[in-house]
Amino acid sequence: MSANIRPSGVFDTSYGQDISINRTRGDKWLSNGLLIALLLVPLLTAEGPLGISLVPQLWIGLIIRIAIFAIAVQGLNILIGYTGQISLGHAAFMAVGAYTSAILARELGMSFWLALPLSALFTGGVGLIFGLPSLRVKGFYLAMATLAAQFIIPWILRYPLEGITGGSRPLEVPAPSLFGLSFAHENAMFYIIIPLAVIMALAARNIARTRVGRAFVSVRDNDLAAELLGINVFSYKLQAFFLSALYAGVAGCLLAFESNSLSLDKFLLDRSIEMLAMLVIGGAGFPLGPLFGVAFVNLLTQNIIPSIIPSVKGVLPSLFPFLNPINVDAALSPLLFGLALMVFLIIAPRGLAHRWEILKISWKLRPYSH
Amino acid sequence: MRKYLVLLILAALTGLLVLPVSAQEALPDWIEHSACEVDLTGSTIPIIHFGDISGSFAFITQPLLVGFADAIDYFNARGGICGATMIQDNRDTGGDLSQTQAAYDDYSSREPKPSMMVLYASADAELLREQLIEDGIPALISAGSVEGLYGEDGQSPGWIYAANPLYVDQFGNFCEYIGANAEQFPAPVVGYISWPGAFGEAAFTPEAIAYCAAQGVTVLPENESFLPISTDITTQVQNLVDQGATILYTNTLASGPVAVARAVVDLGLEDTVQIAGVNWTLDTSVGLLSRTVIGADGLPAVDGLIGSMPFRWWTERDQPGIQLITEVADSKEPPLEPQNRNIAYLLGWSIVDLYVEIYTQTANRVGGLDAIDGAAVNETLSNFSYSPLGLYDLNFADGVRDAVTNRIAIMRFANADMSGVATSGSDALTLPLADGTTAFLPIVVPVTEFEETPDLRPGGADVP
Amino acid sequence: MASLVKQNQKIITPLLWIIGLIVLVALFAPAIAEQRPARLVQSGITGLLVGGVYSLIALGIVIINKASGVFNFAHGWMMLFGGFMFYSFFSVANISPFAAGGLALLTVLLAVTMVGALRALRDGRTLLVAAAAVVGVTLLLLVPIPMLRGVVGAICGGALIGLAVERFAIRPLIGQPLFAMVLMTLAASELLQGITQMIWGSVELPLAVFSPLREMGIPTPFRFEGTGAFEGTIIVRTELLAAFILALLSFAAFVAFFRFTSVGLAMRATAENQKLAQAVGLRVRVILGVAWAIAAVLAAVAGILQGGATSLSLNLPLLALRAFPAVLLGGLESVPGALVGGLVIGLVQEYANLLFPGTQAGTELAPYVLLMIVLVIRPDGLFGQKRIERI
Structure with a gap:
């Protein structure tokens, strides 16, 4: 819908222009500029080579986490947003990616650069297996079939494979290196993760615009109709599962190498649900949805709410004297998160990206908004 | 309105003035x-x-x-x-x-x-x-x-x-105690039953099992696990007991040891199976939570639970x-x-x-x-x-x-005049609680002095 | 060949089922044969008893799904909230009249204004009834019989939470994408967690609801010493048995209500087709509210029973997660399915614990593997509605 709207006076004169992602020169400068600015960020921190602390070091970790989860949620977006298949097992697929890459690196001494694609492909394969029920199962039933993945995969990693995964014990992961350069520091990991996140996001954006992507959307909108149109629904569903798990695998691998330590506790059901929440908040089915959702939820739970809590903490017990201050302290983070989520869902049930599209259109069409 | 405000400010100012003046107390x-x-x-x-x-x-x-x-x-x-x-x-x-x-x-x-x-x-x-x-x-x-x-x-x-x-050292220390008290625990076989995860499985390592074997204590090779929400763990406990376990060791806290004790008491195994655990099992929370789980002697099921107590405890009133x-x-x-x-x-x-x-x-x-x-x-x-x-x-x-x-201690319950431990429900001290139940007063009785724990890290000094 | 298969479909399908069952039994027979018969009986008893509460939880989720078409992720926290409400009115000796009055007022206010805003309150008669209800409930909450007080408190609290979630969380999202609604129940569960922790804290509380049983001289537990082939101890835990019976009674009460009362019939009609129900003059909004309130009360009952069998703690909501496979196994829309699903999951869990010791297969693996298998064979659960799809 919005894709074809351009400021008045801008016309496509070639096919290349018509299919380009950045439609105007302004767009192009803006997106490239943003990317370059982002890549400059680690240089400006206290631990950067220049030693000037223009940017708090805290941001690096935050951006890295957002980028990793944006990749994972991007995968979820392909599955849920474009193909309409709910998955509650995404964190388990991340675990597969993380453990596969860690084991490849530890046991076979494989370098990060080889372990990354291999583990991603392997995760994709695992995703295929758990996508098989989608042939017959739909809706919430499918959600629960994928929930099975969320329990079965960690169980397999924990018990039968205990010998190589360490079971419940943490697994140390070596830092990636390239030509003798070690990427142990998070400022260095930044330069692996951010470009990868951008590439993965562009890939997802482009998949959505290809024949496959259009087939996904038709399956989402009405799979029976899609089948009648000659689309092999089952094959496309499986492709979506494969791609989605592949993205999760990449994210899991990055998570393993970024924190150098791996434990199954990082991939519990909460994480799957949280990623689903991120996608819905960001806007399922929009290319920018994952980024918005991940950034919003991360900022909310890790920065905004902790900074609000101290001020609320003092006020509440004085308003309601029957409350125990200790309880208030513990209760505020789930309370505020739930509240924020509810308000947000009522205001923007279709997600931030939906709002963003509306905003963008009205900006491009100004001053004539009709 | 303004009058109150002025008064308030005055009061605050006096408070501020008085505060630093108040004499600082000294540490004992x-x-x-x-x-x-x-x-x-x-x-x-x-x-x-x-x-x-x-x-x-x-x-x-x-x-x-x-x-x-x-x-x-x-x-x-x-x-x-x-x-x-x-x-x-x-x-x-x-x-x-x-x-x-x-x-x-x-x-x-x-x-x-x-x-x-x-x-x-x-x-x-x-x-x-x-x-x-x-x-x-x-x-x-x-x-x-x-x-x-x-x-x-x-x-x-x-x-x-x-x-x-370390949890694993505590487990080793426990085996040492069991091995040294062979008359009380003849042919001890330990079954490990715990929560899954980093904490729950921390003590179940090959090093600990080998060390226990060297102390004459057999540890069953298969451990059982249960979740904090498990309603009933009779099956898991029976699995271990069927394999010959006479001691159940748990690396859990609060509701965990209570769940194990409940299953043991319900099965009527109180006299044949000893419950034991990590230092967190000897805690008030365990004693209080078990107040609804009463054994045949009328005392809570966790009475007699053996565990590590590497700290001084509330009952040691002679300690400053x-x-x-x-x-x-x-x-x-x-x-x-x-x-x-x-x-x-x-x-x-x-x-x-x-x-x-x-x-x-x-x-x-x-x-x-x-x-x-x-x-x-x-x-x-x-x-x-x-x-x-x-x-x-x-x-x-x-x-x-x-x-x-570390030292080994036993969880007991106080007797009516708080002069020692209760031997049965009839002479135990019970405090009526607001919720209509009665709480027994858990006390921790050390049975060994503080002594050095074995070093059972991978490659540790005491690993056999 | 194809036509041959088609013609004999009626024979082939059950045949496949039977073959599958035989294979399954053959797979597990050696492991089962190794076990002592007493253990098999014991696991069966434990599984059924544990499954009773699962059924009750599953029923609550099914009701909400039938009414609003939403899978309620907040059910676990509704359980804990109800359980704590019961605890407060059951265990605390002196109830403050303000707390009791406030609870009654809020609940009645939400119930009366279910239809639409405060319009209902302008009507004199409704106002009178509402006022009477507030006074009545407040008095009930102050009666010095702990059990009665606790039950009324839990029902009030449950209804209050159910109505509030429906009114303030689900209703504003009618017509919005399903994802948003599901996420809303997740948001509600976060909020409920916050509220619960704020009021009651993070302590674990044993709920002494079944301790009168012991005082009445009923043995805890019932213990049977088997002889001969059934050598060994078999126990039936009294609290679990009581919880199981009460869960089944609540289940039966709900089914009777659903079948035989006019509100129940209206609920069934609404569940069939909301628009049609509206067209024939049913007040869909009231019915949705009632459905949520009933589900929340059922959740409270499950919370009390589970709290009595173990204890009330912040881990309790995770139990709802264990009941998810039960819901899907039985079928999202099926009330008998919830019962069967809950019991089956309970049994599978215990038998897996018995047959695969030391692997935690019972709680983490077996219910989900079973669910996967059943869903591939019957995509709508055992008793779920077959979806008829049109373009």
Whole structure:
């Protein structure tokens, strides 16, 4: 819908222009500029080579986490947003990616650069297996079939494979290196993760615009109709599962190498649900949805709410004297998160990206908004 | 309106004027802090703690926070750390590792960088181990997982210092006790039943099993696990008992040991199966939770539970630290509730006392608060020997990162006149509670003196 | 060939089922044969008893799904909230009249204004009834019989939470994407967690609801010493048995209500087709509210029973997660399915614990593997509605 709207006076004169992602020169400068600015960020921190602390070091970790989860949620977006298949097992697929890459690196001494694609492909394969029920199962039933993945995969990693995964014990992961350069520091990991996140996001954006992507959307909108149109629904569903798990695998691998330590506790059901929440908040089915959702939820739970809590903490017990201050302290983070989520869902049930599209259109069409 | 406002401001001003005038009390002289060579008056030192305040195991954390608060008030009123006041700065992670990471990033990137922090769980320690080393921040914890303190190979001490012995060493210590009391425990076979995860499975290692075998204690090769929400674990307990287990060892806390005890009592195995566990099993929470689970003798099912008790306990009133803490707890308004009088409250106090001593020593060495950074504190800690409030002994020399002394104790219940332990339900002291039930008063009876634990890390000195 | 298969479909399908069953039994027969018969009986008893509460939880989720078409992720926290409400009114000796009055007022206010805003309150008669209800409930909450007080308190609390979630969380999202609604129940569960923790804290509380049984001289547990082939101890835990019976009774009460009362019939009609129900003059909004309130009360009952059998703690909501496979196994829309699903999951869990010791297969693996298998064979659960799809 919005894709074809351009400021008045801008016309496509070639096919290349018509299919380009950045439609105007302004767009192009803006997106490239943003990317370059982002890549400059680690240089400006206290631990950067220049030693000037223009940017708090805290941001690096935050951006890295957002980028990793944006990749994972991007995968979820392909599955849920474009193909309409709910998955509650995404964190388990991340675990597969993380453990596969860690084991490849530890046991076979494989370098990060080889372990990354291999583990991603392997995760994709695992995703295929758990996508098989989608042939017959739909809706919430499918959600629960994928929930099975969320329990079965960690169980397999924990018990039968205990010998190589360490079971419940943490697994140390070596830092990636390239030509003798070690990427142990998070400022260095930044330069692996951010470009990868951008590439993965562009890939997802482009998949959505290809024949496959259009087939996904038709399956989402009405799979029976899609089948009648000659689309092999089952094959496309499986492709979506494969791609989605592949993205999760990449994210899991990055998570393993970024924190150098791996434990199954990082991939519990909460994480799957949280990623689903991120996608819905960001806007399922929009290319920018994952980024918005991940950034919003991360900022909310890790920065905004902790900074609000101290001020609320003092006020509440004085308003309601029957409350125990200790309880208030513990209760505020789930309370505020739930509240924020509810308000947000009522205001923007279709997600931030939906709002963003509306905003963008009205900006491009100004001053004539009709 | 304005009149009230003026009055209020006046009152506030008087308050401000009066406060500094009030005489500062002195610390009792049995607390032997290092003498202050520098004056830090006017500065503040945060006690940073982030952990699971709202998650699954929150009920053990809350008394810790209360303990922090009370101890900080107590010490601040008595000079703080060479004049510097301590402030409590805690954050909730809900037991979620990504929240732990976020909290750590937030704290570690503060200006100035924190020079020490307090961590919560084994899983948190395992997550943050490498990062703490990288960022140069030492941390205190009360969790003894080998991987968190000594790394995967068990031989690389990190920057995390534990106030309790390693869980695996506690298990070994327990086997030692069982092996030494062969007349009481003939042909002992231990079945390990616990929660899944970093904490629950921490003591079930090949090293521990081998050590136990050397003490004449068989450990069944297959362990059983159950979840904190499991309604009934009869099947798991029977699995172990069928394989010949005469002792059930559990690395859980609060509801965990109670669940095991419930299954044992329900099966009528009280007299043939001994329940045992990690130091957290000998806690008030376990005693109070088991008040609805009564055994054949009329006492709660956890009566007679054997475990580690590497700390002084509330009942040891002749110990000055316990005396002091009890006095403060009693003088609170309202007095500290029974469920808060647990191990975590004591630990809160001891950690604040540790802060005072660690910072005093460090400030004396580097000569001022500004010069104190993580590395300086770590230098103090890596050769640190102290007994916080006399509750337990720490000696972090030579790459040791955990408390190395432990003792074995039994959970019993007080008799009616509180002169000793109850032998049956009829002579036990019961306190009527607000909810219509009666609570038995749990007491912990040490059966061994403090002694050094075996070193059962991978490649440890005592691994057979 | 194809036509041959088609013609004999009626024979082939059951045949496949039977073959599958035989294979399954053959797979597990050696493991089962190794076990002592007493253990098999014991696991069966434990599984059924544990499954009873699962059924009750599953029923609550099914009701909401039938009414609003939403899978309610907040059910676990509704359980804990109800359990704590019961605890407060059951265990606390002196109830403050303000707390009791406030609870009654809020509940009645939400119930009366279910239809639409405060319009209902302008009507004199409704106002009178509402006022009477507030006074009545407040008095009931202050009666010095703990059990009665506790039950009324839990029902009030449950209804209050159910109505509030429906009104303030679900209703504003009618017509919005399903994802948003599901996420809303997740948001509600976070909020409920916050509220619960704020009021009651993070402590674990044993709920002494079944301790009168012991005082009445009923043995806890019932213990049978088997002889001969059934050598060994078999126990039936009294609290679990009581919880199981009460769960089944609540289940039966709900089914009777659903079948035989006019509100129940209206609920069934609404569940069939909301628009049609509206067209024939049923007040859909009231019915949705009632459905949520009933589900929340059922959740409270499950919370009390589970709290009595174990204890009330912040881990309790995770139990709802264990009941998810039960819901799907039985079928999202099926009330008998919830019962069967719950019991089957309970049994599978215990038998897996018995047959695969030391692997935690019972709680983590077996219910989900079973669910996967059943869903591939019957995509709508055992008793779920077959979806008829049109373009």
